[in-house]
Amino acid sequence: MRQPDIEIYLKEDFLDELNGWLEQHVGRVDLGPWSGTTRRGTLHGDAAIPLMIVRKAAGKWASIWFESEATPWATDLDCARAVAAGINREVRCSIGGWEEAQGEADADRWYKVTTEGEEEFTWALKP
Template identity: 40%
Template sequence: MSDERHPDIEVYIKNRPLEVILDWLGERCERVQTINSVGGTHALEIVIDSNTVPVMIHEKAVGKAWISVWFRSEDTPWVRDLDCAHEIAKALDTQVRCIASGWSEGDDPDEWWRVENGDAEKIQWQTS
């Protein structure tokens, strides 16, 4: 995996309610503003490390256990999805998954990182 900055950051958080994730964002960010919420999809705008970043949250993104959090900008504190996954897994004491690479041509779309208890392991995860 490359250490190049990913153009956006997306992670999947296991078995944590939306309120817990929003509380973490509130602690981590200078500002969190809800732009729109429809059903289980939430559009937010956050200010993190002085950068304004649009965020999409999808509840039940994969089955009932996983919530997707997509930071739709490269202007985040994390260089790679894996960096963000480590921070969230520790902060929320849960498993977090993210794609194993930055979605380059030829990458295996089923290869993911599973981050839990400070460890990261590559797994095959068929999400569909």
């Protein structure tokens, strides 16, 4: 089932590699200036997709949020697999949608995705 938006996490050191890969394989990336730890822009592929990058969203990990269901990927995991293979870096994503009613335990369940595959783990994100 296609998710309404896509969010992945990547170590901040590799954001330039991600942008280069997106430009080469998906479409032009237009990013505005940083406003604190947030940068907004648009990914121009088959559709214009709003994009937001949040530095230090989880320690050294940045959140990359594609705010559209019109992405090339159906799920966060599909995106994480493509990016991990494309830039040869670990990418993290939620195991699926999460709602507050599910409780905090499910909110901590994530995938680590590398070129070798993926594994589920518990990521205790600190505020």
